[in-house]
Amino acid sequence: MYFIVAVYKQNKLLLEDAITMEEDNSFEDLLIETLGYITEEKVTLKFFNTLTNHWAGIRDLNTKLIFCKNFEPCQLQFTLNTTESESLEDTRTNINPLERMMENSKRLHLPTKHLFVNRKDLMFNDLIDLLNQKSVGWIIGIHETIGNSFVNKLIDLLWYIDPHHEKIKARGCTIPDIFLTLPQYQINETYNQFYFTGHHKKEQISSEKLETLIKTIESCVSQPWASQNIWKNIIGDIFNLCHIMRKYISYLKNVNERMKFINESDEPVRNIFNNISIETRESLQIINKKYDTISLLLQTSDDYELHFLDNYLPESKKDRYEFINNMKLKVPFTLYRYYHGNYLGTLNFIWKIFDDPAERSKTFEAQAITLANDMIPKFFTRQMKKNIAEKVLLIVILYILIFIYLHINSYSKF
Known part of the structure; x- marks a missing residue:
């Protein structure tokens, strides 16, 4: 004041x-x-x-x-x-x-608190209270210059990562406890609430901006005042925070490199043959009633006739898992499963095979597997789409040139 x-x-x-x-x-x-x-x-x-x-x-x-x-x-x-x-x-x-x-x-002094205009001011004031509890500060004269500059730069970093705590934690990066003792975090709230409530594009963490904020903090704590004993624990926590954020930066870079490789690839990301399982199950005379519909379907079908099993499965993922694992029918069958590896889940196909193992045909089996493979959705990379677009463009240009050529020749005859 x-x-x-x-x-x-x-x-x-x-x-x-x-x-x-x-x-x-x-x-x-x-x-x-x-x-x-x-x-x-x-x-x-x-x-x-x-x-x-x-x-x-x-x-x-x-x-x-x-x-x-x-x-x-x-x-x-x-x-x-x-x-x-x-x-x-x-x-x-x-x-x-x-x-x-x-x-x-x-005597030690801390920067003057801000007037509460927005929630970033609230974070600033709460951090000043935290530093006061830790009995740290600066001598009079530099507390409003060097001290204020340091606190603002630390606030910039904490404010930037504030909406992303859960995401950072999920990647194995734990923010030091001292910063989680700020009052809003103690009541499971965030400071930057506008990020979630505002109608604007949500800014994701940028590895370049995060690295810039970290370097700014590190340049502050390399000054002589930071080597004083009273700052020992606080500076240690700040270096730990910087280390954790660099670990998260490494994760972001790895993800970006992986996505760049995928987008520039001329082949689909997932290879069908590396993501399917094929299992043969023998017949059983006494089966659970819940399998009667599928058993009857195969009994009335031709051998090696392909059926999409998902149409007969329960809605619950847990029930589906138990249904498929315990499935026994009155006829022997082959179970074909393709794992998407994402929210699309698993595709399941089924077909009846001969009762006598000696009579079972590898050729018919291969044809059924090929037919199932053809029914698997294919997701193209950006590079594959780009290649197709370039080919289509060349064909269109070629047709336009042919049309112009024929049009000119038709006029020259007159």
Whole structure:
């Protein structure tokens, strides 16, 4: 908070200055900060009430400065009252002003909190409270320059990753606990709520921007103040955060390289023959009633006639899994399964085979497998689509040229 302080003694103005001090300090602390020493003289305090345009008294100097929150910048008037007996007393203990100034210069200060305009200001203020709890800070003079710069750069990094905590954790990257003790994380909330509630394009984490933010933080903590013992634990947690974020950057780069390889490939990503399973199951005379429909279907079908099994499966994934694993029918059959490897799940085909294993035909079996392979959806890469588009374009251009040539020749005959 900002204060305009005037100190009077015997109706004379001793000094007048503009002072900045945290709101959790008292008026007595403000007086000591202004004078540079502790006074034992009786002190009268008044502040200017902007609502009434009059000076009003404050009786208790231990009152917190937050009292003046609504009058910022607050105008204060301290008056030192010395009696004749006090002025003649030679035994009074005085504080050496130089020593007091030396003590004040060693006191640790933190950057001034922001006015709460947005939730990034809230994160800034909460981080200041966290640093205060850890009893760290800067000497007066640099706390609003070097200190403020460091806190803002750390906030930039924390704000950038704020909406993505769950995603980062899912990739095996755990954010240090000290940063998760911020109040909003303790109630399972995020600071950047606009990311989820706003109607705008959701920005994904960029490895380039994340690396830039990390380097900015690392340049700050390489300064001399960061080597002080009071900062040892905090700086260790910050380096740990940077290490975790670089681990996540490595993951992002690997994913991007993999996607680039896939998009530039001239072949489908998934090879059919590496993602199918073929199983032969023998017949069973007594079966579960839930398999009667499929059993009857195969009994009335030709040998090696292909059927799409998914049409007869339960809706629940768990029920499907148990249904297929325990499936026994009154005829021997081959079960063909293709694994998509994503949300599309598994495709299942089935066909009846000969009862006698000696009579079973590998040729018919191969034909059924080929037919099933042809029914598997094919997903083309970007490069494959690009190749097809280029070929189509060449054909179109060729037809246009032929049309122009024939059109010109038809006119030349006349």
